[in-house]
Amino acid sequence: xxxxSVIDNxxxxxxxxxxxxxxxxxxxxxxxNLLKKRKQPRFGVCFDVDGVLARGTxxxxxxxxxxxxxxxxxxxxxxxVTFVTNALNRNIDKANQISGWLGIPISPSQLVQAQGPLxxxxxxxxxxxxxxxQGKILDIAxxxxxxxxxxxxxxxxxxxxxxxxxxxxxxxxxxxxYVEKEFPRxxxxxxxxxxxxxxxxxxxxxxxxEITMRFAEHCLSRExxxxxxxxxxxxxxxxxxxxxxxxxxxxxxxxxxxxxRDRQQxxxxxxxxxxxxxxxxxxxxxxxxxESRQIPEEAALxxxxxxxxxGLLVCTGVYKPxxxxxxxxxxxxxxxxxxxxxxxxxxxxxxxxxxxxxxIDYILDKENFHPAQI
Ligand SMILES: [Mg+2]
Numbered sequence: 001x002x003x004x005s006v007i008d009n010x011x012x013x014x015x016x017x018x019x020x021x022x023x024x025x026x027x028x029x030x031x032x033n034l035l036k037k038r039k040q041p042r043f044g045v046c047f048d049v050d051g052v053l054a055r056g057t058x059x060x061x062x063x064x065x066x067x068x069x070x071x072x073x074x075x076x077x078x079x080x081v082t083f084v085t086n087a088l089n090r091n092i093d094k095a096n097q098i099s100g101w102l103g104i105p106i107s108p109s110q111l112v113q114a115q116g117p118l119x120x121x122x123x124x125x126x127x128x129x130x131x132x133x134q135g136k137i138l139d140i141a142x143x144x145x146x147x148x149x150x151x152x153x154x155x156x157x158x159x160x161x162x163x164x165x166x167x168x169x170x171x172x173x174x175x176x177x178y179v180e181k182e183f184p185r186x187x188x189x190x191x192x193x194x195x196x197x198x199x200x201x202x203x204x205x206x207x208x209x210e211i212t213m214r215f216a217e218h219c220l221s222r223e224x225x226x227x228x229x230x231x232x233x234x235x236x237x238x239x240x241x242x243x244x245x246x247x248x249x250x251x252x253x254x255x256x257x258x259x260x261r262d263r264q265q266x267x268x269x270x271x272x273x274x275x276x277x278x279x280x281x282x283x284x285x286x287x288x289x290x291e292s293r294q295i296p297e298e299a300a301l302x303x304x305x306x307x308x309x310x311g312l313l314v315c316t317g318v319y320k321p322x323x324x325x326x327x328x329x330x331x332x333x334x335x336x337x338x339x340x341x342x343x344x345x346x347x348x349x350x351x352x353x354x355x356x357x358x359x360i361d362y363i364l365d366k367e368n369f370h371p372a373q374i
Contacts, residue, residue, distance in 0.1 A: 041369045043235040044080035044220030044306075045070070045360075046112070048207075049087065049098065051241030051317015052356050059101035060316060066357035067102045069364060070371055075104055078371035080223035080233065084112040084216050086206045086245065088133055090140055108143075110223060114206040117215040118144045120299040121203070130155070184337055201292035204339055208249035208346075210256045210286075213238075214295050214304070217253075221302045232305035235367075239359045241317025243324060243347040250311030251346040257307060259288055292339045312359045313349035324348065 047053060053063040070079040083098060083106070091108035099106040115133075118124070125145040131137050132152055141149045191199035205211050217236060224233055236253075240246020263282055283304055284297040295301070313319055324347055353359040364370055 040229040040231045041079050041224075041367060042231055042233055043237065043363070043367050043369075044082070044217075044224065044233050045363060046082050046084040046216050046220070046236060046238045047356070048238070048240035048242070048246050049083055049085040049094075052239055052314055053083075053098065054101055055317070057097075060355065062316070062355040062357035064102055066355075066360040067104060069360055071104055072371050077104060078227065079369070080220045080227065080229070082110050082112050082216050082219045082223065084207060084212070084238065084249075086114045088114045088135060088137075088140065090136055090143060092143075109219065112212065112216045112219055115140055115144060116219075117203075117205045117211050117299075118146075120215065120218070120301055121296060122300055123296075123298045201339060203294075203296060204292045204337060207240075207245045208252055208340065210252055210289065210293050211295055213249055213253035213256075213309070214301065217304065217306050218301045221305065232303070234305065234307050236306045236309040237312055237359075237363050238309060239312045239314060239356055241314050241319050243313065243319055243349070247311040247313055247349045248340075248346045250309050250350075251348070254309050256286065256289075257304075257309070259286055260304070261307070290339045310350035312362070313352045314355055314359055315352070316355050321352070
């Protein structure tokens with residue numbers, strides 16, 4: 001054996017040894033990345049509360065069973081989750097209530113209640129604002145970031161003769177058959193009568209508004225970050241029981257996203273030098289929407305990344321099977337807000353389920369993500 005062949009042999013041996021080790025490390029790294037990615041869900045789930053998780057204050061056992069599937073062995077949520085409801089409470093109170101029902105920790109930041117988006121309307125937080133509503137409204141305003149507030153009761157105390165807003169008138173309005181849904185019309189009529197000008201809505205929030213759904217996405221992204229997920233969310237699910245609120249909310253947001261993607265694509269097609277930041281900036285104005293439904297330019301929201309939102313309808317609340325078929329598109333008796341047209345197409349869910357547990361099974365199977373198996 002010559003000296004050269006010994007060296008060759010050694011090199012071969014070395015290579016034989018080194019190569020598998022290098023490949024093995026690469027393989028491990030690749031697998032680790034895959035595993036990391038696999039452990040990161042690219043979706044989040046928004047739950048309506050009443051009629052989905054509970055009826056009044058009584059939780060559904062299907063909700064307890066279903067939500068448990070989103071937790072790990074420590075009983076902590078592994079899927080970004082928010083609770084999107086048109087109720088008005090302090091977030092901490094609602095979070096505690098839902099946490100008590102489901103037996104899992106819920107943080108106040110996971111709540112998207114009627115007032116929720118006002119948290120990112122920072123331009124108003126230092127302005128003097130009249131807060132109207134029931135319950136602990138000043139606490140709620142403070143929780144949202146408002147520093148300079150007053151209530152109707154404080155105005156009544158300061159101006160006792162201000163007849164328009166006293167309790168007798170409120171009672172009269174109630175006994176004359178005005179229902180809650182008609183209050184915007186009463187407000188509009190009163191405003192016109194007092195000022196001579198039509199009432200202009202700056203921002204309409206609460207389901208089904210695009211602003212609330214955009215804020216819900218913002219909250220889901222925030223929850224994903226808290227769970228140390230780095231990949232942006234691409235899909236959202238909204239599980240609800242009311243077609244005209246929950247399903248319309250999901251469908252309006254999907255239309256909003258579709259138009260946004262079209263605008264972004266057009267910008268890319270027409271101007272290749274446009275930076276991503278400029279493209280993103282265009283999100284703040286959607287020419288198809290009235291002013292009251294525009295996402296405010298100043299809103300401090302995380303980047304919009306979701307491409308698809310599915311409305312999942314459950315039968316444990318308002319909706320009863322077959323009900324959608326009976327919708328007749330009656331414009332005349334429509335009691336929704338004037339800035340939201342009644343389009344029956346928007347009432348349709350992506351899928352209908354018996355209850356929230358079934359809806360969760362569907363999502364986890366579709367996403368191939370089962371927190372209990374991680
Ligand atoms: Mg509901």
